[in-house]
Structures are given as structure tokens and as C-alpha cells.
Amino acid sequence: MKSTLALAGSFDRPVKLLLINQLTINTGFYMLMPYLAGHLSGTLALPAALVGLILGIRNLSQQGMFLVGGTLADRLGHKPMIVAGCGLRTVAFLLLAVADSIPALVVASALTGFAGALFNPAVRAYLAQEAGERKVEAFAAFNAFYQLGILIGPLIGLVLNGMAFKLVCLTAGLMFAALTIAQIRALPAQAKQQEQEKRGVLLDWREAITNRPFLLFSLAMIGSYVLNFQVYLGLPLEVRRVTAGELGVTLIFVVSGLMTIAGQARVTAWAARRWRPAQAITWGLVLMGLAFTPLALAAPLASAATAPVDGIAHALVLLPVLGTAMLLSLATMIIYPFEMATIVTVGGRRMVATYYGLYSTLAGIGIAAGNLLSGWALDLGGAVGLPSLPWLALALIGIGCAAAVRALDRSGRLAASPETAPAAA
Secondary structure: OHHHHHHHHOOOHHHHHHHHHHHHHHHHHHHHHHHHHHHHHHHOOOOHHHHHHHHHHHHHHHHOOHHHHHHHHHHHOHHHHHHHHHHHHHHHHHHHHHOOOHHHHHHHHHHHHHHHHHHHHHHHHHHHHHHHHHHHHHHHHHHHHHHHHHHHHHHHHHHHHOOOHHHHHHHHHHHHHHHHHHHHHHOOOOOOOOOOOOOOHHHHHHHHHOOHHHHHHHHHHHHHHHHHHHHOOHHHHHHHHHHOOOHHHHHHHHHHHHHHHHHHHHHHHHHHHHOOHHHHHHHHHHHHHHOOHHHHHHHHHHHHOOOOOOHHHHHHHHHHHHHHHHHHHHHHHHHHHHHHHHHHHHHOOOOHHHHHHHHHHHHHHHHHHHHHHHHHHHHHHHHOOOOOHHHHHHHHHHHHHHHHHHHHHHOOHHHOOOOOOHHHO
């Protein structure tokens, strides 16, 4: 943790503020969201289909609008979009505190997602611009602060939710209100960039979509998001399958969060000394695929054990799951800073937020499709008596993504930018 704090402290004031902002954003968001489904199905007694619809609207309004949020940030400025997004989430969370009708809940959920679509691309673009040549280090610190918010947010929410869900909403809403005011007053306005040719939004989107190096890199990286999402899908299901309990699910997030917070700065520095960005991403993807081998090896043994587990046996059956979670965290620590910097490299500096927005939208589509296929593979593995099947398939996805990124690197596409090599697009 000391190395992470030292890294964060080495940047200028705008980057430090952006790191604190992201910590606060994630703390407020994860303070509330893990408990929203329980509030909808329990306190409000909504059927599961409506709960799924409301939560799905939040995800769709965020993932589907990232490109719009990124475009607005490029045209209106990064700071205004960060402020607008935090202000809108204030309204959304305060509305969740009082909403008890379907229309109000749908509006609050949609506003929550759209707020994220406004500030997420803007924060990353602002950070990339302010960090200059230190993008990789800046995004390493960013990921550590990001994970810290994910770690402490649910713990605060757990305490508040024990009293009343409305208290969770009010606290999270007030946090975002305070953050909005703090950003208006403290976050510096960026220096104006060189005036660009005025043209329509559709032309900007067309440029981004037809930027072949960017598009190929985005498609090659989609699998990594599918693999990472298994901490929310495959790993919790496996914990419940082998232990019939929830303790292991909590341990997955605690172990992953603590690893990132404590080790991100050192891992990034180690990788930067040994590899170019594309090489670091490639080896990180290889590790991400190999992360599922402990589960693939242990799944048949866990299936053979039918007796309830407790004590030492409980810890032993959790080891493969926690091993996979730790390897996934290490792989993400290697990949993420170089991945965020590479988006700027292949996208160029004129529409950084637009490229981040489009990249997130493509990742969101990939996660949705990947969840469907992952769930199908998990069901199929259980039905045909091959519990290792889904984990082997996920391992192959990681290796395939690594091969794709390596091929792009060897072809020179990941060193190209539309600004320096227009023909590449």
C-alpha cells in the first residue's frame, strides 16, 4: 500500500484529485448497488422479473451510452461531464431513497446508469491527458484506488443497510453531492487543446468505428472482460456448488481487492521494466487464461465429494477458487494500465473520451454475450458430467485473446495512430 500511495503522491494535483474522486465514486456506488436487488425483492416485494428489468435498465443505460458520454466529454470538456455525471447520480440515489413505484424506480435506475456513462469516459480521458507520458503509472494508481472503493463500499453499505436501505441511499446520495461540489471547486479546468475542425458527431463516430487498429484491439480484448466477470458469475456459483455457503464469495472480493491495493504499483513497475505495453498485455492475457486451470483440475474432485464440508475441508475446497481469483487479480494488474494507455496510442489524442466510451460499449456487449455463453457452459458441464469443461473453455479464451494481441503487435497495428499513420485506419 505504501508503494501505491507513493506512486499517487508523485503526480500533480489534477491526477491526485481524479484518484480521490474515483475512490469516492466507487465507495458510494458499491455502498448501494449490492443491496438494491434485496431491497426491490424484499422491502418492495417486486417479482424477480421486475427486479431483473430494473437492474438491466441500469446496466443498459450505462453500457449503451458510454459512446455518447465520451463524445460529450470531447466536445464540452472532461470536467463538465465529470461534474454532471456525479450530480446526476446524486439525484438518482436520492430518488431511490423515496421511490416505491415502478416508473420512479425505472427512472432512478436509468439515471444511475447514464450518470456513469457521463463521467467514466471523461475521467479516463482527463487522467490520460494530465498524466502525459506517465499514462501507465497513472492508470496503475487509478486501478488501486478503484479497487479500494469496491472493497470498502459494500462494508459501509452492510452496516447502513442493517438499519435501513433508505439510509444507504441518502448517505450515498450525499456523498455524490459533496463530490460534485468539491469537483466544481477543486478540479482544475483543463487547458484548451488546439482547435479541431468542426464537424458532426456522426463523422467522429465513423472515424472511431473505422479505425481498424482500435477496433481490432477492442475485439481482441473483449475476452478479457468475459474472464474478469467470472468473479461475479462463475466463481460465486462454484463456491456455492462446493460449499453450499457464501463465505467464499466474500473472500473472493476481499482477496482480490487487497492484492490490487497492495501490489498494483509494484506489479506495474516490474512489468514496465521487462516488456513493451503490447507484450505486457499479451502475457497478462496468458496468465488470465491459465488462472482457470486450478478450477479445471479440482472440479472433478469437488464433484466426487458429496458430504457437506466444514472446518479444514471447507478451506481446502475453497483453495482452487481463491487461487483462480488471485491469478485473475494479478493478470488484471498487469494488463489494465497498459491497456488504457494503448487505447490512446491506437485511437489518437483528438477524441480520447470518445474512444474510451466506444471501447467500454464494446466490452459491455462482449460481457453480455459472454455471460450467456459462460452460463450455458456451466450448465452443460454439470449436465454431461464434465465439471472442468467451462473452466477449460475460459482458459482457451484467455490464450486466444493473447494470440490475437500478439498478432496485432507483430503486424505493427498497436504502434499506429490515426494521427501519425492515417492509412492504418
